[in-house]
Amino acid sequence: MDVMSSTRQRLLDAARDEFAAHGIAGARVDTIAARAGVNKERIYGYFGSKEKLFDAVITEAKAEHAKGIGLPEGDLAEYVGRLYDYHRQHPLLLRLLLWESLHYDDRPVPDQDRRAQGYDEKIAALAHALGTDVDRETAATLFTLLGLAAWPHTLPQLAGFLMPGDTEDRHNALRAHTVAFARRALEHHP
Amino acid sequence: MDVMSSTRQRLLDAARDEFAAHGIAGARVDTIAARAGVNKERIYGYFGSKEKLFDAVITEAKAEHAKGIGLPEGDLAEYVGRLYDYHRQHPLLLRLLLWESLHYDDRPVPDQDRRAQGYDEKIAALAHALGTDVDRETAATLFTLLGLAAWPHTLPQLAGFLMPGDTEDRHNALRAHTVAFARRALEHHP
DNA sequence: GGTTGACAACCAACTGGTTGGTTGGTCACA
DNA sequence: TGTGACCAACCAACCAGTTGGTTGTCAACC
Numbered sequence A, B: 001m002d003v004m005s006s007t008r009q010r011l012l013d014a015a016r017d018e019f020a021a022h023g024i025a026g027a028r029v030d031t032i033a034a035r036a037g038v039n040k041e042r043i044y045g046y047f048g049s050k051e052k053l054f055d056a057v058i059t060e061a062k063a064e065h066a067k068g069i070g071l072p073e074g075d076l077a078e079y080v081g082r083l084y085d086y087h088r089q090h091p092l093l094l095r096l097l098l099w100e101s102l103h104y105d106d107r108p109v110p111d112q113d114r115r116a117q118g119y120d121e122k123i124a125a126l127a128h129a130l131g132t133d134v135d136r137e138t139a140a141t142l143f144t145l146l147g148l149a150a151w152p153h154t155l156p157q158l159a160g161f162l163m164p165g166d167t168e169d170r171h172n173a174l175r176a177h178t179v180a181f182a183r184r185a186l187e188h189h190p
Numbered sequence C: 001g002g003t004t005g006a007c008a009a010c011c012a013a014c015t016g017g018t019t020g021g022t023t024g025g026t027c028a029c030a
Numbered sequence D: 001t002g003t004g005a006c007c008a009a010c011c012a013a014c015c016a017g018t019t020g021g022t023t024g025t026c027a028a029c030c
Helices: A007-026 A029-036 A041-046 A050-068 A076-089 A091-104 A112-130 A136-154 A156-162 A167-187 B007-026 B029-036 B041-046 B050-068 B076-089 B091-104 B112-130 B136-154 B156-162 B167-187
Strands: none
Touching: A007 A029, A007 A041, A007 A050, A007 A091, A007 B007, A029 A041, A029 A050, A041 A050, A050 A091, A076 A091, A076 A112, A076 A136, A076 A167, A091 A136, A091 B091, A091 B156, A112 A136, A112 B156, A136 A156, A136 A167, A136 B136, A136 B156, A136 B167, A156 A167, A156 B091, A156 B112, A156 B136, A167 B136, A167 B167, B007 B029, B007 B041, B007 B050, B007 B091, B029 B041, B029 B050, B041 B050, B050 B091, B076 B091, B076 B112, B076 B136, B076 B167, B091 B136, B112 B136, B136 B156, B136 B167, B156 B167
8 A cells, every 4th residue: 555645646546456457337436435545525526527537547557658668769579579568567558548449439539639749759769760751651560569569468368268378478478479570570671 | 120030139239239339337238128129128038147148249249250251371461451351340349359358357258168169270271371380389370460450440549649630541551551561470481 | 822714635424317137917829 | 728028117236426514734813
């Protein structure tokens, strides 16, 4: 338990766990308040609604994510490996993104502009590393690399089913396979 | 509206839409019954519970999916393209899989054995097309190819954000990019 | 220094609409 | 007459959000 953190931050922490576990519809505001050790009314005082609390959680998680992994530069295949490791060590972020994606479907997510910031920089760095222009093709490449790294954590049951056995072994194998796959595609980039 | 279909089947159809749209926790059994045009009690008579109805929906959707797209043979990059098109034309399946994956987290999904059937065949076909053995590496390759095709439909908002503009154009570009990416990785397979 | 008032953080208790699931019975048909 | 499909009405638990009030803090004022 956090010895000294603000009520607001404890709500955010508790909400992250609850939303990552059960999604927007499945999360219970009473549970969040109880786990934060504060009264439920504080959620509405600080955030306004369950859904706005979710948005605040996502925004925070994405900011941490952007800080946690750097830009795509140098060995791009290893960048994919770093992304893979990040998702392995911080599984909540991807779960939050998936809940959000399913929830908003093809409607734009709130806060889109503010969450944009990091990506221009990433596309530019990737274009530099590839020796290409900053164009749609490079954006598509970035998107695909993000997907390669995230996919094994997106449908882990399917992975566990196609590659039975110990979870740790499977992850090691999948990481190596994913990095090698990305390397082959990137090395022969036109 | 289906002019002649059994009550059970109409419940399954209505449930597929509802679950794909809102997930297990977000779906409403009253809505499902109303859209099927039957009494809610029928859900419990036929399926037993909301969650068992969800399982029935998923099982049916996966069976259709397996039938709808063939085996990975011939041009494997085009197999990825076919998968991409399938997800574009039948977006409900992937949404159902994602809801299920998030719901069961790392617990095994029910019915695992019965849903297994198709995959052995797919791995064997892929091994044959690649000229490799039926081993974990081939399973990992299949898993990655499935992911490449599914990823743009998994986080469509991120795609729309990285590649702004018309949805149709973006899909055409992403499909071509994904197929080309897969081709480069597969052509230089060790 | 002590009193007062304003304000923000917080909480226990409440509310009323919603929800998954059940019950008792009608109807058609064998 | 018995049986299975079906339904209207019901129910108790649940849930997001609200309300009225308590407490602690801090500054203004005498």
